[in-house]
Amino acid sequence: MTIHVKGLTKRFGRKHVLNGLDLTVTPGVTGLLGPNGAGKTTLLRCLATTLAPDGGSMDVLGLNPADRVQRTELRRRLGYLPQDPGHYPHFTAFDLVDYVAILKEITDRRERHAEVRRVLAEVDLSEQAKVRVRRLSGGMRQRLALAQALLGRPDLLILDEPTVGLDPEQRMRFRAVVSKVGESRTVLLSTHQTEDVAALCERVVVMDGGSAVFDGTPGGLAATAAGRVWLSEDPPDAARLFWRTADGRYRTLGERPAGGGAAEPGVEDGYLLLLGDRARVAA
Structure with missing residues (x-):
């Protein structure tokens, strides 16, 4: 120690x-x-x-x-x-x-x-x-x-x-x-x-x-975000934690958006979901 x-x-x-x-x-x-x-x-x-x-x-x-x-x-x-x-x-x-x-x-x-x-x-x-x-x-x-x-x-x-x-x-x-x-x-x-x-x-x-x-x-x-990270072709209606990725799809954290498919979570996803809005700028 x-x-x-x-x-x-x-x-x-x-x-x-x-x-x-x-x-x-x-x-x-x-x-x-x-x-x-x-x-x-x-x-x-x-x-x-x-x-x-x-x-x-x-x-x-x-x-x-x-x-x-x-x-x-x-x-x-x-x-x-x-x-x-x-x-x-x-x-x-x-x-x-x-x-x-x-x-x-x-x-x-x-x-x-x-x-x-x-x-x-x-x-x-x-x-x-x-x-x-x-x-x-x-x-x-x-x-x-x-x-x-x-x-x-x-x-x-x-x-x-x-x-x-x-x-x-x-x-x-x-x-x-x-x-x-x-x-x-x-x-x-x-x-x-x-x-x-x-x-x-x-x-x-x-x-x-x-x-x-x-x-x-x-x-x-990263595992704390399992089952809460999604990729969709269209932007989500109400989610606050989402962004448009380089391939044109939308990555959403939290509730599954319409047409969203599960994505592999990363460290940033777990961090953002843990702290919510307070972490978005820092990350």
Whole structure:
């Protein structure tokens, strides 16, 4: 067990963002899904020790983040990619990652530079090592943030919306990097991309209203939509969850429309039916 959260609460003003959350995460790749405001980013910030919860308990890598000494040790063993990673625009890509490596206490210069080159290669930025951050594209900056999170081969990798700005080829490379980490360590990632969850995650947790409303495999989430996904030639009369597919037919979730035939459910179908209207934009 890498993470054990019990009764976690966090409130901003009158809004309860985390509402008595219970969660256990084991080695492998676990995905967090949920609409905006579900509490995903707040949970990740608490686990990454950048935000203190109001109540409940956390055990992360056998350490208690509420204890100052244990919190420092935990920070040495985790990698974190926040939703909005900050960059120093005048640094080169190499210098920025090197600076973060110093903060992570990799003090030997030769060892540190070898590690910086390794993580830049992992995210396919070796050729941009001497390019200033301000000249990098949005996707390159996102990969640079991932490189920083990979420094030191962390036991726990926390990623908040890591594939934002990545093109399909870069997303495939991201999946390869993260799946490799997940073979022996723990990855917890938040995303709105249900296809990333289906392709990458062994486990998915759906959050809504600060609580976990589903916890299982991607296949299990898809199975919750069995018998509730339909394809028809004409648009349904009253259904709210439907769209026109590339082949011109209409995919409907929920009640069977007139002339509708059963379709194989996917992760997105299960997610949308679980959360209804609140999930449509996020998915």
